[in-house]
Amino acid sequence: MQPKDLELVSRYRDGEQRAFELLVKRYQRKVYSLAYGIVHNPEDAMDVTQEAFVKVHRYLDKFQGSASFYTWLYRIVVNLCIDHLRRAGRAYSVEYDDAIDRSQGVLSAMDIVPSRQGTDPRQALADKETLTHISEGLAQMSPNHRAVIMMRELEGLSYKEMAEIMECSKGTIMSRLFHARKRLQAYLLQVLNEEPEESV
Amino acid sequence: MSGLDDDTLQRLYDGELDKEEADKAQKAVAANADDAKRLESLSQMRILIRAEAEAAANAADFEGLWPAVAAQIQQEPQPEPSSAARTDPGPDPSLGALARFKTWLGQSMGSHPVRWAAAGVCTVAVAVVLGVLFSSFLKPEGIPAKRSAAKIESDDNVDIEKMEFKGRHPDIFRIKDGKRTTTVIWVYPEDEDEDDNGADAGDDPGSTDPI
Numbered sequence: 001m002q003p004k005d006l007e008l009v010s011r012y013r014d015g016e017q018r019a020f021e022l023l024v025k026r027y028q029r030k031v032y033s034l035a036y037g038i039v040h041n042p043e044d045a046m047d048v049t050q051e052a053f054v055k056v057h058r059y060l061d062k063f064q065g066s067a068s069f070y071t072w073l074y075r076i077v078v079n080l081c082i083d084h085l086r087r088a089g090r091a092y093s094v095e096y097d098d099a100i101d102r103s104q105g106v107l108s109a110m111d112i113v114p115s116r117q118g119t120d121p122r123q124a125l126a127d128k129e130t131l132t133h134i135s136e137g138l139a140q141m142s143p144n145h146r147a148v149i150m151m152r153e154l155e156g157l158s159y160k161e162m163a164e165i166m167e168c169s170k171g172t173i174m175s176r177l178f179h180a181r182k183r184l185q186a187y188l189l190q191v192l193n194e195e196p197e198e199s200v
Numbered sequence: 201m202s203g204l205d206d207d208t209l210q211r212l213y214d215g216e217l218d219k220e221e222a223d224k225a226q227k228a229v230a231a232n233a234d235d236a237k238r239l240e241s242l243s244q245m246r247i248l249i250r251a252e253a254e255a256a257a258n259a260a261d262f263e264g265l266w267p268a269v270a271a272q273i274q275q276e277p278q279p280e281p282s283s284a285a286r287t288d289p290g291p292d293p294s295l296g297a298l299a300r301f302k303t304w305l306g307q308s309m310g311s312h313p314v315r316w317a318a319a320g321v322c323t324v325a326v327a328v329v330l331g332v333l334f335s336s337f338l339k340p341e342g343i344p345a346k347r348s349a350a351k352i353e354s355d356d357n358v359d360i361e362k363m364e365f366k367g368r369h370p371d372i373f374r375i376k377d378g379k380r381t382t383t384v385i386w387v388y389p390e391d392e393d394e395d396d397n398g399a400d401a402g403d404d405p406g407s408t409d410p411i
Contacts, residue, residue: 024269028262033253042260053269058276131255134248152214153249159216178210184245 002026005069009060020060024053027070030155031077037150038081040139048084052077067164074157075165078147085143137187145180152177203232213242 003011003022011019031052036045055076063072138146147166151157159170159177166173204212204225211217212225229235359374363385373384 021266021270024266028265029257032260032262033257036256036260037249037253042256045256046260046265050265050268050272053265054272054276057269057273130248131252134245134252138249138252149249150253153246154253159214174207174210177214178206181210181242181245185241188245 006065009063009065009069012060020057023056023069027073028053030070031073033154034074034077034147034150035081037138037154038078038143038146039084040135040146044084044088048077048080052080055080068161070155071157071161071164074151074155075167078151078165081147082143133188133191134184136191137184140187141180141183145176145183148173148176149180149184203228204235204238209235209238210242213239 003019005023005026008019008023008026012023028049032045032049035048035052036042039045039048052073056073059076063069138149141149144166148162151162151165157165159173162173163170208217208221208225212222212229215222217225229239357376359376361372361374363370363372371386373386375382375384
């Protein structure tokens with residue numbers, strides 16, 4: 001049975017160096033995926049991942065254990081990603097107003113999976129070209145919107161957990177998530193409709 | 201035609217509705233093909249986002265990560281909280297606001313004792329200056345340093361006194377009615393005129409009517 005995060009933290013504090021390595025290896029893939037989802041560059045994502053674990057190590061004494069370890073870790077990752085984009089001048093200054101009236105648009109009832117691509121929609125979803133479109137669509141969002149959609153869709157974090165990580169209200173999280181999804185949908189609708197149909 | 205609003209649909213999809221709300225929303229979705237399709241769209245997007253992240257993670261090389269982290273940890277200088285500002289994860293986010301403030305205050309004071317001491321001295325100095333200034337404002341100028349009253353008439357039921365009160369001469373009537381005494385202060389019109397001509401309005405007892 002795998003030791004729990006807090007147990008590893010405790011063991012590391014007690015002087016067991018290997019416990020921290022286990023924590024890094026447990027979360028490296030998740031942290032990288034989240035970082036990649038936000039910074040959208042493999043090298044930058046790996047840099048952020050490495051920096052995140054160094055920071056975790058540096059501030060581990062401050063971690064009091066009343067929040068989950070991953071919530072604390074993801075907060076570091078998200079902040080690092082946003083700082084990284086800011087330093088690189090790639091942070092989008094234009095952001096949807098998070099308090100905007102959502103009645104302006106609704107989440108669409110759309111078919112993302114092009115019907116032309118075969119019989120198995122799950123197979124079609126893995127299509128390389130479709131993934132490229134997803135990547136492009138995500139890249140067009142603001143870092144905050146990317147962070148929220150990645151935390152929700154990849155890690156399944158709750159609104160409350162995301163609100164803690166991003167230090168904002170649950171309402172803001174809901175609004176960011178709504179806008180992120182709507183924007184991605186709109187982008188996919190646009191690019192998928194532009195593509196020529198393949199013959200079946 | 202959509203039945204569910206976006207908020208409810210999104211919260212249903214994200215599992216953020218309570219059981220009663222979720223049951224109700226599920227029934228609404230079952231009865232509305234468009235809502236079912238909107239949910240399916242969200243589901244498809246999730247699959248795509250995960251697939252894209254999975255592909256990116258598969259392409260990454262994690263072999264070198266831990267050695268790089270370990271090497272950097274070895275070289276780490278002593279933590280400098282002041283340089284940690286933005287990415288410092290700060291206190292445990294699940295703590296209450298007061299506890300988080302106390303933690304921050306404790307850390308901040310520990311990091312900048314000189315700055316905090318200087319701020320404290322400045323605060324005390326400002327408080328002293330403000331105190332002196334406000335004390336002059338709050339000084340009750342309207343109350344004369346000297347008041348005098350002379351009893352001019354008296355009988356069993358009424359005492360009448362003439363009073364000098366900052367250049368005015370109101371009459372004070374004390375009317376006894378058994379155990380009770382009613383006091384009436386009467387200000388004469390000429391006193392009012394003085395007032396209109398520049399006397400301090402703050403001292404005006406009110407009107408020529410009995411108070």
